[in-house]
Amino acid sequence: MRFFAALAIWLVAAALLAPVLLGWWAPPEAISDLARLLDDQLALTFTIIAIIFVISQAALGYAVLRFGRERAEPAAYFEKNDRWEMLWTTAASVLFLGLALMGYSAWAEVRFDSARVDRDADALQVEVVAQQFVWNFRYAGADGRFGPIDPKLIDDSIGNPVGVDRSHADGADDIISPRLVVPVNREVTLLLKSKDVLHNFFVPELRIKMDTVPGLVGRLPFKADKLGEYEIACSELCGLGHYRMRGYLEVVDEQRYKSWMMEQVSYLP
Numbered sequence: 644m645r646f647f648a649a650l651a652i653w654l655v656a657a658a659l660l661a662p663v664l665l666g667w668w669a670p671p672e673a674i675s676d677l678a679r680l681l682d683d684q685l686a687l688t689f690t691i692i693a694i695i696f697v698i699s700q701a702a703l704g705y706a707v708l709r710f711g712r713e714r715a716e717p718a719a720y721f722e723k724n725d726r727w728e729m730l731w732t733t734a735a736s737v738l739f740l741g742l743a744l745m746g747y748s749a750w751a752e753v754r755f756d757s758a759r760v761d762r763d764a765d766a767l768q769v770e771v772v773a774q775q776f777v778w779n780f781r782y783a784g785a786d787g788r789f790g791p792i793d794p795k796l797i798d799d800s801i802g803n804p805v806g807v808d809r810s811h812a813d814g815a816d817d818i819i820s821p822r823l824v825v826p827v828n829r830e831v832t833l834l835l836k837s838k839d840v841l842h843n844f845f846v847p848e849l850r851i852k853m854d855t856v857p858g859l860v861g862r863l864p865f866k867a868d869k870l871g872e873y874e875i876a877c878s879e880l881c882g883l884g885h886y887r888m889r890g891y892l893e894v895v896d897e898q899r900y901k902s903w904m905m906e907q908v909s910y911l912p
C-alpha cells in the first residue's frame with residue numbers, strides 16, 4: 644500500500660512538471676528585450692522552484708515508503724528543532740528576497756525607467772482609447788501634437804470615437820485607427836485611456852499589460868523588434884462583449900509604416 648502511495652506522489656509530481664519540461668506549456672514568442680528579460684526571470688524562478696519541488700516530493704514519497712503505517716518501526720518523534728527551524732526560515736527568506744531583488748530591475752524598467760516622461764522625447768506616442776468593446780488608437784499626425792478632446796464631439800458614425808476637435812490646428816491632422824501600427828525597433832509610448840469602464844491592454848508577445856482607467860492616463864512603453872501581427876486582448880472583464888474586445892498590433896518596417904501613415908492621412912475628413 645505504501646508503495647502505491649509513494650508512487651502516486653511521484654507520478655503526480657512528474658505530471659505537474661512534464662508540461663513545462665517537455666515544452667507543452669510555453670508563452671508565445673517574445674518580441675522585445677523586456678519580454679525576454681521577464682522570460683529569463685520567470686525561467687530562473689521556475690527552475691529554482693522546480694528543483695525544490697522535486698527534492699521535497701521525492702522526500703515525501705520516500706518518507707511514505709519508509710515510515711508507512713504497516714511498518715512496525717515507528718518514525719522518531721520530536722517536538723521542535725530550533726536549528727532546522729532557523730535554517731529553513733533563513734533559506735526561504737534569502738530565496739524570496741533574492742528573487743524579488745533580481746526581478747525588481749525588470750519591473751522598474753517598465754514602471755519607472757522607460758515610463759519616465761523625459762525619456763519620451765524620441766518615442767512615438769500613441770494614444771490608446773478603450774471603450775466597450777473596441778480599441779481606438781490615436782496618432783498625433785504630422786505636427787506631433789495631439790489635438791484637444793471634447794466629449795461632446797464623440798461620434799463613432801463619423802469616425803471620431805475619441806472626440807478630437809478637428810477645428811483645432813493640432814487636432815486637424817490627428818489620425819484615429821482601429822489598428823495599432825508601429826515601426827519595428829522604435830521606442831513607443833502608449834498613453835492608455837478609457838471612455839467608460841476599466842479595460843486592460845494586453846499584448847502577450849510583449850509581456851506587457853496595464854489597466855486603462857477612466858480619468859487617468861497610463862504610460863506604457865515598449866519596443867518591438869520582430870515584424871508581425873499580434874493580438875491585443877482586453878484583459879479585464881469589462882461587460883457582456885468583453886470576449887470580443889480584441890485589436891491588433893502590427894509591427895512593420897519603417898517604409899511600410901510611412902506608407903500606412905500616408906494612407907491614413909488620405910482618409911482624414
Ligand SMILES: [Cu+2]
Nearest residue numbers: 842877881888
Ligand atoms: Cu474591455
